[in-house]
Amino acid sequence: MQEEIKRLEKEAQEAIGSAKDTGALEAIRVKYFGKKGVLTALLRSMGALPTGERPKVGQMVNETSQRLEGLLENRLAIFQKAEKQQRLAEEAIDITIPAREMRLGRLHPLTLVYQTTRDIFLGMGFEVREGPEVEWEKYNFEMLNIPENHPSRDMQDTFYITDKILLRTHTSPVQVRTMLAQKPPIRMICPGRVYRVDEVDATHSPMFHQIEGLVVDKGITMGDLKGVLDVFAKALFGPATRTRFRASYFPFTEPSAEMDVSCSVCGGEGCRVCKGTGFIEIMGAGMVHTSVLQGCGIDPRVYSGFAFGMGLDRMANMKYGIADIRLLYENDIRFLEQF
Numbered sequence: 001m002q003e004e005i006k007r008l009e010k011e012a013q014e015a016i017g018s019a020k021d022t023g024a025l026e027a028i029r030v031k032y033f034g035k036k037g038v039l040t041a042l043l044r045s046m047g048a049l050p051t052g053e054r055p056k057v058g059q060m061v062n063e064t065s066q067r068l069e070g071l072l073e074n075r076l077a078i079f080q081k082a083e084k085q086q087r088l089a090e091e092a093i094d095i096t097i098p099a100r101e102m103r104l105g106r107l108h109p110l111t112l113v114y115q116t117t118r119d120i121f122l123g124m125g126f127e128v129r130e131g132p133e134v135e136w137e138k139y140n141f142e143m144l145n146i147p148e149n150h151p152s153r154d155m156q157d158t159f160y161i162t163d164k165i166l167l168r169t170h171t172s173p174v175q176v177r178t179m180l181a182q183k184p185p186i187r188m189i190c191p192g193r194v195y196r197v198d199e200v201d202a203t204h205s206p207m208f209h210q211i212e213g214l215v216v217d218k219g220i221t222m223g224d225l226k227g228v229l230d231v232f233a234k235a236l237f238g239p240a241t242r243t244r245f246r247a248s249y250f251p252f253t254e255p256s257a258e259m260d261v262s263c264s265v266c267g268g269e270g271c272r273v274c275k276g277t278g279f280i281e282i283m284g285a286g287m288v289h290t291s292v293l294q295g296c297g298i299d300p301r302v303y304s305g306f307a308f309g310m311g312l313d314r315m316a317n318m319k320y321g322i323a324d325i326r327l328l329y330e331n332d333i334r335f336l337e338q339f
């Protein structure tokens with residue numbers, strides 16, 4: 001009996017030692033320790049032994065079982081670790097794959113041209129003022145020398161909220177608000193959306209953007225107007241840019257002028273863009289009308305000023321060579337990505 005136990009232990013040790021995986025070890029465990037296992041059977045058969053031998057043989061079987069079980073567990077732990085590592089290797093996620101690229105937005109061409117324009121005027125000591133888009137008719141027209149029945153009201157037909165309240169047709173009411181609220185010296189620009197009853201086409205939109213400017217102080221002359229706007233045009237369109245002023249008419253300035261800049265496409269030689277003239281009109285300007293100053297509580301015998309205004313959409317189109325104003329509002333990413 002004892003020889004048999006030793007032989008079984010040796011046999012089991014060899015089997016455990018040569019097992020290749022956890023499945024093989026489990027088969028060995030069942031073979032020796034299972035309900036019908038060899039060692040289990042051995043314990044059952046002890047009843048056949050002489051009473052005196054039973055404790056000794058029982059102890060031997062138990063000790064053998066403990067050694068074999070320890071051996072099994074060690075091997076099992078080794079296999080389980082190896083199998084886990086293999087599984088981890090197989091299931092590993094390749095974290096070196098490049099992440100999906102985040103699409104960064106860009107500034108809209110209108111924003112770009114506004115920021116450039118704003119910075120040029122900030123550099124000359126101007127401040128930025130803003131005002132409401134829903135405006136009093138009085139500030140939009142009346143105080144700018146445009147009484148009811150004035151023909152330029154037709155040209156600036158807009159959307160009325162009531163008889164007295166409308167969507168502003170220009171940013172000029174911000175000039176009125178500034179003069180009412182602040183005593184000279186005044187140096188300000190006012191950017192913003194404006195509205196007119198225009199059919200949408202390549203050069204018109206019922207909503208567009210303006211930037212206007214106003215300077216009021218003692219001794220301001222037409223020479224200051226020309227100097228400031230010439231500096232602006234060279235800063236925006238390049239140092240070779242030439243400017244020219246033509247007499248014009250606006251109700252709120254006297255004298256009034258249109259400012260042209262030399263065509264940046266042909267350099268002034270004449271081309272399709274400038275219709276052969278070498279110049280492109282970019283804004284209206286003039287000396288603030290004395291009655292406008294007076295209406296805002298500024299004494300025109302002491303102070304004088306100049307004002308100017310331009311369409312930002314038109315400036316953006318000129319600066320970036322955009323042919324159709326509608327492109328600015330369609331939010332087509334293929335278009336907007338180019339700036």
Ligand SMILES: [Zn+2]
Pocket residue numbers: 263264265266267268269270271272273274275276278279
């Ligand atoms: Zn040209």
